[in-house]
Amino acid sequence: xxxxPGVWLAAFFTLAIYSFLYGDNPAYKFSEHLFVGLGAAHMxxxxxxxxxxxxxxxxATKGEWWYIGxxxxxxxxxxxxxxxxxxxxxxxxxxxxxxxxxxxxxxxxDAQFWRxxxxxxxxxxxxxxxxxxxxxxxxxxxxxxxAFNDKTGVGRGIRGVxxxxxxxxxxxxxxxLGSTIMARLSLxxxxxxxxxxxxLGVLK
Amino acid sequence: xxxxxxxNLQNIDRRIIYTVVFLVLLFxxxxxxxxxxxxxxxxxxxxxxxxxxxxxxxxxxxxxxxxGTAAELEPQTIALIKHWMKKQHxxxxxxxxxxxxxxxxxxAKLLKDNGYVEGRDFLVLPYLAGGxxxxxxxxxxxxSTFSMISPGQSALWDSITSISDVDxxxxxxxGESQLWAIxxxxxxxxxxxxxxxxAVILAVRQPYYTSGQFKGIVSGLNGAAEYEVLxxxxxxxxxxxxxxxxGHLWVxxxxxxGNFAYFATRGKxxxxxxx
Numbered sequence: 001x002x003x004x005p006g007v008w009l010a011a012f013f014t015l016a017i018y019s020f021l022y023g024d025n026p027a028y029k030f031s032e033h034l035f036v037g038l039g040a041a042h043m044x045x046x047x048x049x050x051x052x053x054x055x056x057x058x059x060a061t062k063g064e065w066w067y068i069g070x071x072x073x074x075x076x077x078x079x080x081x082x083x084x085x086x087x088x089x090x091x092x093x094x095x096x097x098x099x100x101x102x103x104x105x106x107x108x109x110d111a112q113f114w115r116x117x118x119x120x121x122x123x124x125x126x127x128x129x130x131x132x133x134x135x136x137x138x139x140x141x142x143x144x145x146x147a148f149n150d151k152t153g154v155g156r157g158i159r160g161v162x163x164x165x166x167x168x169x170x171x172x173x174x175x176x177l178g179s180t181i182m183a184r185l186s187l188x189x190x191x192x193x194x195x196x197x198x199x200l201g202v203l204k
Numbered sequence: 205x206x207x208x209x210x211x212n213l214q215n216i217d218r219r220i221i222y223t224v225v226f227l228v229l230l231f232x233x234x235x236x237x238x239x240x241x242x243x244x245x246x247x248x249x250x251x252x253x254x255x256x257x258x259x260x261x262x263x264x265x266x267x268x269x270x271x272g273t274a275a276e277l278e279p280q281t282i283a284l285i286k287h288w289m290k291k292q293h294x295x296x297x298x299x300x301x302x303x304x305x306x307x308x309x310x311x312a313k314l315l316k317d318n319g320y321v322e323g324r325d326f327l328v329l330p331y332l333a334g335g336x337x338x339x340x341x342x343x344x345x346x347x348s349t350f351s352m353i354s355p356g357q358s359a360l361w362d363s364i365t366s367i368s369d370v371d372x373x374x375x376x377x378x379g380e381s382q383l384w385a386i387x388x389x390x391x392x393x394x395x396x397x398x399x400x401x402x403a404v405i406l407a408v409r410q411p412y413y414t415s416g417q418f419k420g421i422v423s424g425l426n427g428a429a430e431y432e433v434l435x436x437x438x439x440x441x442x443x444x445x446x447x448x449x450x451g452h453l454w455v456x457x458x459x460x461x462g463n464f465a466y467f468a469t470r471g472k473x474x475x476x477x478x479x
Contacts, residue, residue, distance in 0.1 A: 021222045046302035050333040053352045103340050107387030111417065115391075119415030133414070172407055179403040179424070183276060185451040186403070186425040189229055189444045190275030196233065203233055 001201050011199040014191050139165035213465035221458065228454045232446035239449045241442070246406075246413055247430040250398040250420025253372060254287055254435075261371040262364070263293045266339075266385060267308065268301035268377030273402050278307065279428035279441035280400040281376055285311055286437035289318050294360055296370070298329040300338070300381050305331050323358040339384035342367055343392045368393040372419075378402035382409060386417045398422070 002008065016031040055071050058064040073092035080089040120137055123130040143162035148155035196203040257263070265285070269277045288295055295315065299305045312328055320326050329350050332338045341349040346367040353361050363369075373395045375385040382399040390397045396419045401409055403424025412418045422431050425448055428441025 022219055043302050046305070046331055047333050050331060053330055054332055057352060099337065103336060104387075107340070107384075107391060111387035111391045112383065115415050115417060116411060119411075123414075176404060176407050179406055181455055182403045182424055182426070182448065182452070185229065185448050185455075186444065187272075187275045188225070188451075189233075189425070189447045190278075190440075192226075192229055192233060192447075193440065193444065196230070 002199050007199050011195060014195060018191070136165070136168045140168055141165070143169070210465040210469045213461050214469070216458075225451060225454060228450045229447045232450050233443075236443075237446045237450070239446055241426075241429055241433060241445060243430045243434060244423075244427070246410070246421040246423065247427050248420070248434065249413070250422050251287070251431060251434040253396055253398050253419040254284070254291065257291065257293065257371055259292050261291070261293050262296070262369055263288055263372045263374065264296040264298070264367075264370045265311075266298050266300045266373065266375045266381065267304050267400075268299075268379055268381045269307040270301060270303035270378070273378040274307065276402050276424050276428070277376055277378065277400055279425065279439050279444070280422045280431060281307075281311065282314065283428055283431040283435055283437050283439050283441060284374060284400065284422070285314060286439070287431070287435035289315065289320070290435070290437075295320070295326040296329065296360070296364075297326065299331045300335070300375075300377065300384075301379075302331060302333070324360055327358050327360045329353070336380070336384045336388075339381075339388040343388040366393075367395065370395055373397045374400060376400035378405060382412075382418070386412060390417055400427075403427075 013031045013034070016027040017035075019025055020028040051071070051074065055067040055074075059067040059071070073095065076088050076092045078089070079085045120134060123134055125131045125134060139161050142158050143165035145158050145162065148158050150156060150159055193203070254263075265281070267277070267281065269281065285295070297308050297311060299308050308328055312322065312326070315326050316322065322328070330352065332349070334341075338349065346364065350361075355362060367389055373385060373389055375382045375397065376399070378401060382401065385397055385399070389395050397417065398420040399409060399418050400422045401424075403426070406421065406423040409418065409421055409423075413421050422428065425441055425444050428439070429445045430441075432439045432442045
């Protein structure tokens, strides 16, 4: 059995969190709140360190004055807490959203759009897997085509293919759910391994 | 009593189900069964991408590992790093999430314990807030992104001019970081990229493997087990596979039993008068 107080603490909190499976209780509530608090504190420290390394140090030691803008932007974000000057926080927020949108749009068009189309079009359909892949892509896209009149032959055809696409999506969602169960089991296995190997020392 | 059993099957106390899950997972941990393990194509490709690099190549790990994903990502990452050590690769590690630095500390210790020297054979870059913007910045100018590392501080760092010097990038995480890696680094420099991910996002990452943007994918605990087998580095992944397989059998059993009971009793009136 481990002699480390840290391991005992971790074991206590593991059991306290899992006690929720039996029913809600004070031990679970305490652990949950502590976890959220620790997470927030950790993020705050890491954020501070990042700002210190990335902005304050170059400003103070190398005289890179343009980092004043970044630090000022960060401080402006904090004005959300003061109602009379709350509007100031929207300036850096808008800037951040603009940068993020621009950055994502530029990169997504190539990596997540154009190259996906290229690779799908380039698939050789004489391989069953590829043919199924292309069929699922086309039928799924057809499901999202709403611009055609259902009363026409073309509209009915697209709707029919789209129905198949709907089932394909459901299969994909089912596969994702299955993977989620697998992931959750992995988490339990990880904790059991900790409890019986690291804490109790009964598992080799 | 047949109706009673079928009705009870649909109303099993969740505490009984969880207790059985607990026992089913625990049993193979004490008495390994040795269920067969099939290597998936995505893991094989990830292994090949590392194996085919010349010894002493420069590799980079960007990781967003966190307590919630560590059960899956930690065995994968450790297997990958052990494989890298076998190939004597130079390693750069960067935490792309605020929770990741403490995991990187563990990897650094693993490397040091195996004779790697920090600064010469491997390097840990500091966490920077910003998510995707940092990936974009690294793709544009790696050296100035981490300008806090002074010249002369690390021989490995001094030998690099840009991220195009990296021979293989491995991004590890359960979120969006893989997409940022391929959107910025792979797209701009064509850096061969593999990803280590939680099983739940495999379905949405697979198209990027098909398109060649990922050279390989290691997914979930089973991916870790497969990689351990391929790289011949025994670890927590393979050890947990029996437990996971037994857990799946129990889940399948409960789904089948619940559905059988539901369809068998559908439309029949219960003694209380309800449906």
